[in-house]
Amino acid sequence: MTAASGFMEIALIVAFATLALGQILSIVRLVLGPTSGDRILALDTMVINALGLVVVMGIRHGVQIYFEVSLLIAMLGFVSTVALARFILRGDIIE
């Protein structure tokens, strides 16, 4: 193992740990609230961080299939954020 690949192993582990810590902090905000706007924001942040975890996993395994997974997560995350916000704003999602 060369010095460069050893450094990258450490960087991957640090990236996994940092993103997981970010998820935990977002869960704390999700539980604390206090308003529903904060909860929607915490869920949005968790979706973005999960996307980051999937991307880092793809780098770790060196496989391309994780690309589709992350694209799907990005799209569903946006749609669900908009749907939740619209439900609070209008009392209905599709009028």
Place this chain on the structure above:
Amino acid sequence: MTAEIVGTYATSLFLLIGSGFALVGAIGLLKFNDSMSRMHAPTKVGTAGIGMLLLASIVHSSLLGETSIHELLIMAFLFVTAPISANFIAKVNIHQKACETPPDPPRDETWSTLNVPDSDPDPDPANQ
């Protein structure tokens, strides 16, 4: 050989910077005091962090000899949708009066998200 080493170090650096940005966004989400300040941390810093991670993915795939720039698609999608979802969450905050109500707009009487049409029943059951 040298290009491979430089690429590996670049991937590691992008990974560290990106995950650091994502963590800063989450800390901002937890630490700020009111809803509107909390909103600005993860929607901007978090998106920049994910952009860095996707950049690391591009560099790494070119390192393996199968260059893919699909990740640019996710990056563009995220950079377009993050302000839209932030705008929706800000509207939710204004609607629920979770923040200081902004001053009235110059031409209309009130903001549309706070406006109750005359034909609507009073939402407070005590007044019915």
